[in-house]
Amino acid sequence: MKISILGCGRWGSFLSWYANKQGHEVLLWGRDASQNYEKLLQTRKNDYLDLPLSIQLTNNLDEAIALAELVFIAISAQELRSFAKQLNSMKIANKTFVLCMKGLEMSSGERLTRVFMEEIQQPVDVAIWVGPGHVQDFVQDIPNCMVIDSDNINITKLIVDNLGSETIRFYYGEDLLGNEIGAAAKNVIGIAAGMLDGLGYSSLKGALMSRGTKEIARLVKAMGGDEMTVYGLGHLGDYEATVFSKHSHNRRFGEAFVKNEPFEKLAEGAATVKALLQLSAQYDVELPICQAVNSVIWEAQDAREQLIKLFMRPVKFERI
Template identity: 75%
Template sequence: MGIILAWYANKIGHGVMLWGREASRNYQDFVHKRTNEYLRLPEDIRLTNEIGDAIQFADVILIAISAQELRGFAKQLNSIQIANKTFVLCMKGLEMESGKRLSQVFNEEIQPPVNLAIWVGPGHVQDFVNDIPNCMVIDSDNIDTTKLLVEGLGSETIRFYYGQDLLGNEIGAAAKNVIGIAAGMLDGLGYASLKGALMARGTKEIARLVRTMGGNEYTVYGLGHLGDYEATVFSKHSHNRRFGEALVRKERFEKLAEGAATVKALLRLSSDYNVIPSFRKETIQKSN
């Protein structure tokens, strides 16, 4: 995802430096060939394996790494001058062991004051590189940060909407990956017609969780959750849907599926906030 973000920001006129770990095969492919299976990077996008150089280069830093690596990554940033910079979390997940939202994880580890936002919503790399447009969401606790990013990143390819519920959009975006895995499992089992029930009931359950946690339950019915997983559950491109399908077919799946870790985090939140899925409550009541 980091590659497409760099490509997109460059495409709409921003100066871009792309950071990657030196040992990463993906990073080395771009150093030597400037291409991967999805796209070719323009020559004016600079590449670096020095995180300090990338941070100092930009006023706005887009982060697209595995959600489970965010805490360790954020700790590294404290040795760099980052005060008053704007960070945008572009991945969708929850910290597996704690169940914490990614904005919470980031803020817990960052010491200087920074601006923080999230970028969520439907869209796949394969579509964006072919100029197939979509709608997405920027959300932040600071409306000025939201406005800055919506105005600076919007284009004919991506229309951004103003998020007004950071908690709801983060939980919803993370949960859509879990729904995606479930949809893939249905595909693998030959039960694709059950996707309607999955989407309807899944949305309801996540809305209950968001409301109990203090967010706006109606956020779940927007682009950050329902809009995103409607794209996910029917997409041939979705890693999470493909992971679920491979899982029930007992096939190997090599790419990142964030929903696999998010399942555990959601179960923890369900327990912590005493939000038991409706089917489990019904089963408990009948057994009693």
């Protein structure tokens, strides 16, 4: 197929490398001023991979859109709305878009497929690509399992049929809402995990996994999704990469934050936690772990106190 990838950060450039490896005609787009783009243009490599010459590079969005049947988007979640507005000014009817990032709109709590479709007034299909996987592993052919989800099973299958391989084995998702919320929320659990690591309480990450899945499952259920989706690859299945891996941006951010160490920029989970608290209020669902992470990052509360309070509340029944 003809595939354009919009966004040439770590994940976008990997997607182009991977789609090319599966035999597709691939174009990778980056913003003109983007450092990632300039580096790829000059060296055709980044810290993770070398781009084969058969992958076209462009900073011309019109060209990238014109070529593609399938468009992967891998930009910052908070920039999706303005980017979608820009795409809507182009001729995109009947194309299929795959959102390859994990997040929620910070100001509204809105899911990314909703944000996207609110800005697109043309008939397009939209899907998401979520689940675990390190670029570092995939480029060495170390396999993993991921999920494609959309509201249209034919679109889901089209993407899986064209992109599945021995390296990435896809499952068909069947709960777009649950997978979007779950994939976004795992970044917040990742920050909490980093905070526990930073405070010397790594062994509480077991309880964090059990309690974290439970609160996100409650939210998904209240929103009309399937609570069991949270225990699938999109959320729990991504905990290895997010809660335990030294590569995880969100975990590392949480750890640096509680140790008062410098961090490059806010992790995506710092925006997502604000969105989740909007949803918590909207759907009247308590999210104690998200609340604690929010209070530490955004309200300058003491991390040790908040996290100990969280796990060491008075005795109670586990199911509540």
